[in-house]
Each structure stands twice: as C-alpha cells, then as structure tokens.
Amino acid sequence: MFRFYSFLPRKTVAGESSNTPALHRPMGTVMSEVRNVIIIGSGPAGYTAGLYAGRAMLNPLMFAGYMSGGQLMLTSDIENFPGYPEGIAGPEMMMQLREQAERFGLEVQDRNVDEVDVSQRPFKVMVEGETYLTHSIIVCTGAESVWLNAPGEAEQKGRGISTCATCDGAFFRDEHVLVIGGGDSACEEATFLTRFASKVTLIHRRDVFKASTIMYERAANNPKIEIRTFRQIKEWLSDDKGLTGAVLENTQDGTTETIEATGAFIAIGHTPITDFLGGQVETDANGYIVHKEHTMTSVPGVFAAGDVVDTRYKQAITAAGMGCSAAIDVEKWLEENVH
Numbered sequence: 001m002f003r004f005y006s007f008l009p010r011k012t013v014a015g016e017s018s019n020t021p022a023l024h025r026p027m028g029t030v031m032s033e034v035r036n037v038i039i040i041g042s043g044p045a046g047y048t049a050g051l052y053a054g055r056a057m058l059n060p061l062m063f064a065g066y067m068s069g070g071q072l073m074l075t076s077d078i079e080n081f082p083g084y085p086e087g088i089a090g091p092e093m094m095m096q097l098r099e100q101a102e103r104f105g106l107e108v109q110d111r112n113v114d115e116v117d118v119s120q121r122p123f124k125v126m127v128e129g130e131t132y133l134t135h136s137i138i139v140c141t142g143a144e145s146v147w148l149n150a151p152g153e154a155e156q157k158g159r160g161i162s163t164c165a166t167c168d169g170a171f172f173r174d175e176h177v178l179v180i181g182g183g184d185s186a187c188e189e190a191t192f193l194t195r196f197a198s199k200v201t202l203i204h205r206r207d208v209f210k211a212s213t214i215m216y217e218r219a220a221n222n223p224k225i226e227i228r229t230f231r232q233i234k235e236w237l238s239d240d241k242g243l244t245g246a247v248l249e250n251t252q253d254g255t256t257e258t259i260e261a262t263g264a265f266i267a268i269g270h271t272p273i274t275d276f277l278g279g280q281v282e283t284d285a286n287g288y289i290v291h292k293e294h295t296m297t298s299v300p301g302v303f304a305a306g307d308v309v310d311t312r313y314k315q316a317i318t319a320a321g322m323g324c325s326a327a328i329d330v331e332k333w334l335e336e337n338v339h
C-alpha cells in the first residue's frame with residue numbers, strides 16, 4: 001500500500017519505467033514529417049528552449065513527460081527567480097512558462113520518450129510505439145532524487161520514507177520527521193515540513209553545510225528544527241505500521257544511537273536522467289551529459305540544457321538560460337547543416 005502522493009504510479013520524462021532495452025523495440029508507426037527540433041523534457045530549460053525555438057519559427061515539438069514541469073513541480077516557493085518579488089510556487093511558474101512557450105508555437109505532448117536513435121539523421125525519437133523524425137534534439141530531462149539505500153529503506157519507500165516533502169509532507173501532521181542532507185534541498189524540505197510536523201530533525205554527516213547561508217539560517221533559526229551534525233543513517237527501523245525511526249551513526253567516532261521518527265525525507269542530491277539515450281551521447285563519470293561545442297553534445301545535432309548537464313549551478317534561472325542558449329545553437333546549426 002502506498003501512503004504517498006510521490007509514489008503513485010507514474011512514469012518520468014525519460015521513460016524509466018520501460019523494461020525493454022533501448023534500440024530493441026519495433027519502430028511502430030513512423031511519422032512522415034521531419035521536425036526541425038524535438039525538445040525532450042519540460043523543466044525551465046525545456047520550456048525556455050521551446051519559447052526561443054517557437055519564436056524562431058522552428059515549429060518545435062516537446063515531449064514533456066507524464067509528469068510535466070520537472071522538479072519544480074515538487075518545489076513549494078521559488079524566491080530566487082528574477083521577476084517575482086513575492087516569490088512564486090513551482091507548479092505555477094511551470095504553468096506560466098508552458099503557456100508562454102505555447103503562445104509562440106511550442107507543441108507539447110505530455111508523453112514519455114522511450115528511446116532515441118541518433119546514429120543517423122534524421123534522428124528518431126520513439127514514443128509509445130510511434131517514431132518521430134527530427135533534424136535536431138534538445139535534451140532537457142533534468143535529474144531525479146538520489147536515495148540513501150540504507151538497510152530497511154526499500155521496504156519503507158512510499159510508506160514512511162520519501163524524497164519529496166512538497167508531495168508527502170502533509171501526511172506527517174504533528175509527527176516527528178527526519179530530513180537527511182546538508183544542501184539547499186535538505187534545508188528547504190526541513191523548513192517546509194515544519195508546517196505539518198511537530199518536530200523536524202535535520203541530520204547531516206558533516207558540520208559544514210553546502211546550503212546557501214539564507215536557507216541554512218532559515219532552518220537553523222526555526223524552533224521546530226533540531227540539527228544533528230556528524231550523523232548518518234546506519235539503518236532504518238520499522239514495525240508493521242511503518243517507520244519507527246533509525247539507527248544513527250556518529251561519523252567521527254562510529255558510535256550509534258537510536259532516534260524515533262515516523263517519517264523521513266532524503267534530500268542528498270540528484271542524478272541526471274539519461275537512460276533513454278542508451279549511451280549514444282557522451283556523459284561524464286556521474287552520468288551528466290557533456291557539452292562539446294556551446295550546448296551541443298558529442299552527437300552533432302543533439303543539444304542538451306539544464307540539470308542533465310549542470311554539475312555546478314542547478315538553479316531554475318541557470319537552466320532557463322541554458323535552454324535559451326540551446327535553442328539559439330539549434331537555430332544556427334539548422335541554418336548551417338540542414339536548411
């Protein structure tokens with residue numbers, strides 16, 4: 001039984017739920033039209049690429065995924081995107097970005113891409129048994145949450161352990177919850193969870209936080225949040241009703257202690273979504289797509305933007321900026337290579 005919204009059955013943009021290996025499924029219906037550009041993924045990078053490609057009259061097609069909008073659909077308030085002095089909710093911003101891009105001709109399909117074939121042009125983009133042909137592709141599939149994979153975690157996924165406070169925080173009214181991590185995500189999730197939980201314990205393996213000062217201080221100054229440093233989860237504890245707590249290990253001296261909690265949120269970073277590319281586009285050791293020339297990847301005609309590339313900044317505004325660059329690069333590349 002799933003307790004959480006974030007565990008309702010769903011597929012991601014990149015078709016991670018597909019069990020069939022890439023390039024081994026039949027092509028099904030092949031569309032006759034060769035598109036100028038297909039954008040895969042629908043966060044700020046994808047929508048901005050769509051906006052620019054639309055205004056450049058490239059008639060762009062986007063596969064936005066079943067859960068369109070990317071990670072910001074799971075973000076409560078965005079306070080650092082210029083132009084929103086009062087802040088804006090993540091889903092609302094994604095809706096506005098989509099509307100703006102559609103106004104200039106972006107065609108959006110809320111479907112997942114299963115795989116691509118970029119071994120020859122036109123490229124093939126396979127979606128639910130249909131094959132779309134395109135001169136160029138912009139990959140904007142972003143990244144997905146990393147799990148700790150501590151003993152006992154698998155059994156509690158969707159019951160007591162989540163990676164999305166925005167989705168699942170309301171299930172923990174007046175309960176004690178743990179948040180694991182020391183970055184902006186962990187501080188943001190901890191602060192958000194104080195709306196529901198009676199107490200939030202933020203657990204971090206060091207005493208130095210990657211989080212920005214403002215996010216850290218907001219969490220540190222919240223009376224409902226206790227911060228435990230030099231601690232990591234050694235094991236999750238549960239009974240037949242769900243999570244009951246965890247065994248914490250001191251990362252300095254190895255001693256252990258038990259902490260009681262009925263919910264936990266893991267916020268230890270993200271990993272790029274590239275499986276659907278089937279290894280055809282060069283990535284670094286951590287799976288991030290590598291830019292070769294401006295926003296172009298190792299495959300001429302395939303471009304990438306946003307968190308799927310970004311090992312450093314990972315902000316909505318930097319993703320949007322890179323989406324803009326990718327669309328401009330596509331326009332120039334099409335002029336020089338296709339039209």
Ligand code: NDP
Pocket residue numbers: 077078079080148180181182183184185186188205206208209210211232267268269270312313314315
């Ligand atoms: P980060 O990579 O910034 O932080 C990950 C944290 O998790 C680090 O503190 C890291 O510890 C810890 N961690 C990683 N692996 C483990 C592990 N196995 N066990 C225990 N702890 C672990 O990721 P975030 O998701 O927090 O942020 C990613 C990006 O998104 C950042 O650029 C951030 O600024 C941005 N962001 C911005 C927000 C905003 O502005 N509203 C909100 C959320 C994210 P250690 O420090 O020891 O490596």
